[in-house]
Amino acid sequence: MPLELVDVGALPNEEQEYLWTINFGPQHPATHTTLRLLLTLDGEDVIKAVPDIGYLHSGFEKLGEDLTFNQYVTIVDRMNYISPMANEIAWFHVVEKLLGIELTPRCKYLRTIFAELMRLHDHLLNVGTAALDLGAFTAFLYAFYQRELIYDLCEHASGQRFHTSYLRVGGLTYDVDDAWIRQLRSFLDGFMKAHNDVSRLLNRNRIFVERTKGIGVLTKEDAINLSCTGPIARASGVVRDLRKDEPYLAYGELRDAFQVVCAEEGDCYARYLLRMEEMLESLKIIRAALENLPSGPVNVSVEGKEVLPEKNATYRSIEGLIQHFELIMTNRGFKAPVDELYGAIESPNGELGFYLVSDGSDRSYRCRTRPPSFIHFAVFPHLIVGHQLSDVVAILGSLNIIAAELDR
Amino acid sequence: MNHEATLAKLRDRLGAEAVSISEFRDNTRVVVPARDVLAALECLKNECGFDFLVDITAVDYLHYPDAKDRFGVVWCLLNTATGERLVVKTFLNEPDLNLPSAYGLWKGANWMEREVFDMFGIRFEGHPDLRRILMPELFTAYPLRKDYPLRGRGERHNFPVITRAES
Numbered sequence: 015m016p017l018e019l020v021d022v023g024a025l026p027n028e029e030q031e032y033l034w035t036i037n038f039g040p041q042h043p044a045t046h047t048t049l050r051l052l053l054t055l056d057g058e059d060v061i062k063a064v065p066d067i068g069y070l071h072s073g074f075e076k077l078g079e080d081l082t083f084n085q086y087v088t089i090v091d092r093m094n095y096i097s098p099m100a101n102e103i104a105w106f107h108v109v110e111k112l113l114g115i116e117l118t119p120r121c122k123y124l125r126t127i128f129a130e131l132m133r134l135h136d137h138l139l140n141v142g143t144a145a146l147d148l149g150a151f152t153a154f155l156y157a158f159y160q161r162e163l164i165y166d167l168c169e170h171a172s173g174q175r176f177h178t179s180y181l182r183v184g185g186l187t188y189d190v191d192d193a194w195i196r197q198l199r200s201f202l203d204g205f206m207k208a209h210n211d212v213s214r215l216l217n218r219n220r221i222f223v224e225r226t227k228g229i230g231v232l233t234k235e236d237a238i239n240l241s242c243t244g245p246i247a248r249a250s251g252v253v254r255d256l257r258k259d260e261p262y263l264a265y266g267e268l269r270d271a272f273q274v275v276c277a278e279e280g281d282c283y284a285r286y287l288l289r290m291e292e293m294l295e296s297l298k299i300i301r302a303a304l305e306n307l308p309s310g311p312v313n314v315s316v317e318g319k320e321v322l323p324e325k326n327a328t329y330r331s332i333e334g335l336i337q338h339f340e341l342i343m344t345n346r347g348f349k350a351p352v353d354e355l356y357g358a359i360e361s362p363n364g365e366l367g368f369y370l371v372s373d374g375s376d377r378s379y380r381c382r383t384r385p386p387s388f389i390h391f392a393v394f395p396h397l398i399v400g401h402q403l404s405d406v407v408a409i410l411g412s413l414n415i416i417a418a419e420l421d422r
Numbered sequence: 423m424n425h426e427a428t429l430a431k432l433r434d435r436l437g438a439e440a441v442s443i444s445e446f447r448d449n450t451r452v453v454v455p456a457r458d459v460l461a462a463l464e465c466l467k468n469e470c471g472f473d474f475l476v477d478i479t480a481v482d483y484l485h486y487p488d489a490k491d492r493f494g495v496v497w498c499l500l501n502t503a504t505g506e507r508l509v510v511k512t513f514l515n516e517p518d519l520n521l522p523s524a525y526g527l528w529k530g531a532n533w534m535e536r537e538v539f540d541m542f543g544i545r546f547e548g549h550p551d552l553r554r555i556l557m558p559e560l561f562t563a564y565p566l567r568k569d570y571p572l573r574g575r576g577e578r579h580n581f582p583v584i585t586r587a588e589s
Contacts, residue, residue, distance in 0.1 A: 068556040075541075076565060080572055111447055238502055241475050241530030252502065259505050352487060353446045356477070356498050356509060369479050369496060373486055380566075382479040384498075392533040421556055 033061065036403070040069050044147045044407040047417030049391070051406070058402045063395045070421040078381035082347065083109045083183055084322065086381070091177040093383065094419040096139050097132035099168070100361040102181040107262055108357035108368040109183055113350055115320055117263075119308040121185050126264040127198070127303050128171075128180070129359070130296040134205070135164050136362030136414070137245075137289040137296075144286060144411030145216055148225050153215045160208045163201050170194050183348070184321030185313030195304070202300060213290060226282035230397040230409035233280060240393050244364025244386055246413060249288045250280035256360035264303060271302035282412040320348060347376030354380075363387060363414055387419040425450050428470045428508065435465045451509040459512050460522040463497065467527045472499040472508060475528035478535055480542045484568035491515055495544060497524065514544065523549040541566035 039050040048069040054062040074093065078086050083106075090105045091098040103125055110117065117125075142157030165175045171190050172180035180187055216222050232242065237250040247254060255274040257265040275291040277284040313321045316337055327334030340346050350372040358367030364386030371380040390413045397409050432441055432452065441462075442453045454462045466472040476498035483489035491513035499508045514521070523546035524531040535546040536555040543564040546552060554561065561577065563570055 068554075068558070071556040073565065076572060114447075236529075238473050239529050241528065241534075254502055351446075354481070355447050355449045356496075356507075358476075365476065367477065367498075369477065369498070371481050371486075379486060380481045382477070382481075384477040384479075388533060388537075389530060392530065396529075 032056070038406060040066075044410060045415075045417075046143060047415075047420075049415065049417050049420065051394075053398075053403070053406070055403060058404075060398050060401055060403060060406065063398045063406075065391055065394060067391065067417075068421055070417045072422070074422040075381060075383060078378055080377065082377045084341075086378070087179050087181060088177065091179055092418060093385065093422060094136070094361065094363060094366075094387070094416045095176070096416055097136040097362050098177055099128045099180060100132040100136070100359075101366065102178070103129050103132075103263075104357075104359045104361060104366040105368060106181050106183060107359050108355070108370050111357045112353075112355060112370055112372055113183070113320060113348060115184050115314055118185070118311050118314060119264075120189075120310050121312050121314075122264045123303050123307050124186060124190060124312065125181070126268065127300050127307075129263065130299045130303075131164055131167060133296045133362040134293055135161055137293050138164075140411070140414040141212060141216075141286060141289055144282075144408070145212075145222065147407040147411045148222055150216060150219060150222055153212045156208050156211045156215075160201075160205060163204070167194070167198060167201060170197060182313070182322055185311075189312040195307075198300070198304065202297060202304075205297060209290070209293060216286070217290075223283060225404075225408050226286060226412070229282045229401060229405050230412060231279070231281045232393065232397060234278075236393075236396065237280070240396065241389050242364070242393060243389070244360065244362070245285060245288050245292065246364065246390055246393070248275060249277045249285040251276060251278045256358060256365060260358075262359055265299075267306070268299055268302050272296075272299045282408050285412040341376075350374055350376065358384065361386065363416070363419075364390065383419075383422060385419045385422060387414070387416045388422075391415050391420055425506065425508065428466070428506065431469055432462060432465055435469075436462060449507070449509055451511055453511045453513070456512045456514055456521060459495075459510070460524075462510060463499075463524055463527055466499055466508065466510070471501045471503055472506075474500040474502045475524065475530050475534075476500050476507075478524070478531060478538055480538045480544055480566075482542065482566065482568045493519065493542060493544060495521060495538065519544045521546055523547060525549055540564075543567070 034055040036053045039045045040048045050066040052064040090101045138157040142154040146154040169175045172178040232250045234251040237247045272295040323334040323337045328338040352374045354371040356369045358365045367384035369382035373379040481494040493514040497510040540554045
C-alpha cells in the first residue's frame with residue numbers, strides 16, 4: 015500500500031526528479047528486528063526518513079486486559095526481550111503500587127541486583143551489535159559471551175534462560191541460593207576484563223570513532239522536547255535518572271554507591287561511551303547490593319492474601335492450598351482499589367512506565383505501556399536528516415530500538 | 423511533592439470550577455473539560471515548567487463501574503527541573519471524538535497521538551500526520567476499544583495477501 019511522505023517538514027526543493035527512494039527493511043540485517051524505513055536520498059545523503067512500524071504488533075495491551083496481574087508477566091517478558099526482567103520489575107512496581115504492597119528488604123535487594131544485571135544485559139547487546147553493524151566483529155563476541163553468563167544466572171535463579179517470568183506480586187518465584195551468589199561473584203570478577211577488552215577495541219578504533227563521532231547529534235532541548243529518556247537523553251546532557259530522582263526498590267539505600275553518567279555531545283559516540291560507563295556503575299550497584307543483601311523472607315507475608323504461597327505449602331498444608339485457591343480461582347483473587355495510576359522505573363532503555371486502570375478485580379482494566387523504544391524511534395527521522403545512507407545503521411544502532419517493545 | 427503552586431496557576435487560568443483534582447498514591451491527577459485541554463497544557467508547559475511529555479494514552483470506560491463518560495484521555499507530564507509529575511485527564515463521548523493536538527507544545531506527542539488515534543479512533547486536530555501507526559492502513563476497527571473482541575473479528579484470516587509482484 016502506498017505511504018505518503020508527509021512526516022516531518024516538507025522536502026527542501028521542488029526539483030525532486032533526481033531523488034531516490036530506498037526501502038530499508040523490514041527484513042534487513044542492521045534492523046536486527048522487523049522495522050521499516052522509507053528513505054529519500056539525494057545521492058548518498060538522506061533528505062527524509064519515514065519509519066513504518068507495526069510489523070510485530072501483537073496486541074499486548076489488549077491481552078493485559080484479559081490476564082491477571084500474575085499471568086501478564088509472561089507477556090511483559092516478551093516486550094523488551096533483551097532485558098526481560100527489567101520489564102517484569104516495571105510491571106510489578108506499578109501493580110504493587112496499586113495494591114499498596116511493601117516488599118520485604120531481601121526482595122528489594124534481589125530485584126535491584128536483577129535490574130542491574132538486566133542493564134548490563136541490554137547495554138552489552140547494544141554496544142555489541144552497534145559495533146557489529148559498523149564492522150567491528152570481535153567486540154560483539156566479547157559482549158555476547160558475557161550475556162551468556164547472565165543467561166546462566168537467570169537460569170540458575172528462575173529455571174528459564176530467556177523469558178524468566180521470575181517475579182510475582184509481592185515477591186519472587188524462588189529465593190536465590192548460595193551457589194547463585196557465588197556464581198554472581200565470579201561473573202562480576204570476570205566482567206571487568208571483558209569490559210576492558212571491548213573498550214580497548216572500540217574507544218580509540220579509528221573506523222568506529224569516525225563513523226560515530228558527530229553523527230546523529232541530539233541537542234538537550236530536542237531530547238526533552240521529543241520525550242527522550244534513559245541513555246539517549248543522558249548522552250545529550252539531560253541529568254535525569256529515576257534511580258536517583260525517584261528511588262524505588264533498594265536504590266534509595268544504595269544512593270551513594272553509584273553515580274549518574276552523563277555526556278554533553280549527544281552523538282552516537284557519546285551514547286556508546288555512556289552505555290559503557292553505565293555498565294561500570296551497574297557493577298558498583300550490584301556489588302553494594304550483594305554486600306548488604308538482607309536475610310529473611312523473599313515474599314511478603316501470606317496473611318495479606320496477595321502473594322501466592324510456595325509450591326511446597328500449596329501441596330502439603332491445607333492453609334497453603336486454601337490460600338492458593340483464594341488467589342487462583344476465577345471468582346476470587348486480589349481486591350484492588352478502583353482507581354488508576356502511572357508508575358515508571360529506569361529500565362536500561364529509558365523510562366519504562368505503565369498506566370494502570372483498575373476496576374477492582376485481579377486484572378487490569380487497561381494497562382498502557384510507555385515503551386522507550388517507541389518514543390526513541392520517533393526521534394530517528396530528526397537525527398538522520400543531513401547524514402548519509404551508511405549512517406542509518408550507526409544511528410539505528412545507537413538508539414537501541416527493540417521492535418518487540420516498539421510494536422507490542 | 424507539593425503541587426500547590428501549579429494547581430493555583432491552573433485554577434487562575436481556567437477557573438476554579440473547570441479543574442477538579444484528585445490524588446491516588448503518589449499521582450496527582452487534574453481533570454479538565456475537553457475544550458480547555460489545550461489551554462491547560464499550554465499553561466502547564468509555558469508557565470509551570472512542565473517541559474517533558476511522558477506519555478499520552480486513552481482509556482475506554484465502556485464497562486467500567488460507575489463510569490459516566492465513554493473515553494478518557496490522559497497526558498502524563500513531568501517537570502525535568504523539579505521532578506514534579508502531573509497527570510492531566512479529560513473525558514470524551516461519542517460522536518465528538520476530537521481533541522486539540524499537543525504537537526505544537528511537545529514534538530514527542532507525534533507518535534503518541536498517532537497511537538491513540540490508531541487504537542481508539544480519537545482524532546487530534548492540528549496533528550501534522552495523523553495516520554494509523556501500528557495497525558495496517560486498511561484496518562477499519564479500533565482494537566483497544568472495549569467493544570472490540572479480544573480475538574478480533576477475523577481480519578487476520580481475511581486480510582489480502584500481498585504477493586511479490588504487486589507489492
